[in-house]
Amino acid sequence: MHEQPAASDVRIDAWLGTLVHVVASRQNRPNLPPTSCPFCVGGLEAGESYTVKSIPNRWPPMPDDRCEVVLYANDHDARLSTLTPHNMAELIDVWAQRTSMLGARDDVSYVLIFENAGREVGATIDHPHGQIYAFDHVPDRPRRRLAAGWRPDTTTNRIIVDRDGWVATVPSASPYPLAIEIAPTERTPDLVSLSATQRQSFGAILQDVLQRIERLHGEPTPTMMWFNQRPTLSAERSAEIVGLSDAWLNVEIVSPWRAPGVLRYIAAAEVATNEYFNPVVPEDLAERLAQA
Ligand SMILES: [Zn+2]
Numbered sequence: 001m002h003e004q005p006a007a008s009d010v011r012i013d014a015w016l017g018t019l020v021h022v023v024a025s026r027q028n029r030p031n032l033p034p035t036s037c038p039f040c041v042g043g044l045e046a047g048e049s050y051t052v053k054s055i056p057n058r059w060p061p062m063p064d065d066r067c068e069v070v071l072y073a074n075d076h077d078a079r080l081s082t083l084t085p086h087n088m089a090e091l092i093d094v095w096a097q098r099t100s101m102l103g104a105r106d107d108v109s110y111v112l113i114f115e116n117a118g119r120e121v122g123a124t125i126d127h128p129h130g131q132i133y134a135f136d137h138v139p140d141r142p143r144r145r146l147a148a149g150w151r152p153d154t155t156t157n158r159i160i161v162d163r164d165g166w167v168a169t170v171p172s173a174s175p176y177p178l179a180i181e182i183a184p185t186e187r188t189p190d191l192v193s194l195s196a197t198q199r200q201s202f203g204a205i206l207q208d209v210l211q212r213i214e215r216l217h218g219e220p221t222p223t224m225m226w227f228n229q230r231p232t233l234s235a236e237r238s239a240e241i242v243g244l245s246d247a248w249l250n251v252e253i254v255s256p257w258r259a260p261g262v263l264r265y266i267a268a269a270e271v272a273t274n275e276y277f278n279p280v281v282p283e284d285l286a287e288r289l290a291q292a
Pocket of ligand 1: 040
């Protein structure tokens with residue numbers, strides 16, 4: 001039914017070790033659906049009434065049913081920031097369930113929940129949705145954050161909001177002009193481990209932060225969001241990952257906008273060196289978001 005890559009074609013750059021999935025099948029996917037929205041009730045991907053649901057990605061970049069699309073709501077014009085608390089709670093439950101189901105597979109080591117919101121960051125369908133990739137290995141970036149013992153930085157002048165056991169901060173050294181981290185103040189490794197009360201507070205701070213970004217810019221803002229969760233390796237393989245037992249759930253939200261409608265491009269000197277020149281002072285951004 002879905003156009004799966006025949007097999008994975010994963011290559012590693014000989015000089016830098018960068019991992020690249022070559023996915024020729026994705027060249028054939030449409031930029032935009034030809035007619036109506038496929039995610040609206042009655043559409044191609046969502047025939048029956050629903051509130052939140054996870055469906056297979058029709059153009060998966062990895063084989064073996066590792067890629068899913070999560071529809072947040074049946075309202076085409078909703079955004080993550082505007083979902084009702086009830087809808088938000090259902091979404092967090094679906095994120096946790098999919099993490100648990102995919103993570104239980106022997107061939108899954110890391111479940112990545114993420115969202116590209118807005119055309120500027122490559123979203124091809126406006127209907128509110130995110131995605132899930134279930135990797136057969138732990139990718140380099142989350143692996144490095146784990147090894148470094150990532151935890152929320154709660155003693156700084158970069159706190160945006162601190163409420164009900166959760167804190168949102170601006171990281172001190174992001175390549176992006178807008179970057180935010182949200183985490184529980186007590187260590188919790190993943191979504192699955194959150195109690196019902198914690199899930200409710202998580203939904204509230206996530207929407208609070210997204211609404212602050214919109215107020216700061218005066219309009220919906222293109223963002224990329226992803227969750228860093230505990231890898232789902234089996235107990236026998238857990239020694240492969242440094243820092244695994246200290247895994248601390250967190251959500252990163254970044255935007256390429258440095259001002260409303262103004263994109264900051266990651267340019268040649270930055271791509272060349274992997275060193276960045278960020279025009280936005282993180283402490284100023286935190287203060288503006290705290291007051292937004
Ligand atoms: Zn729609």
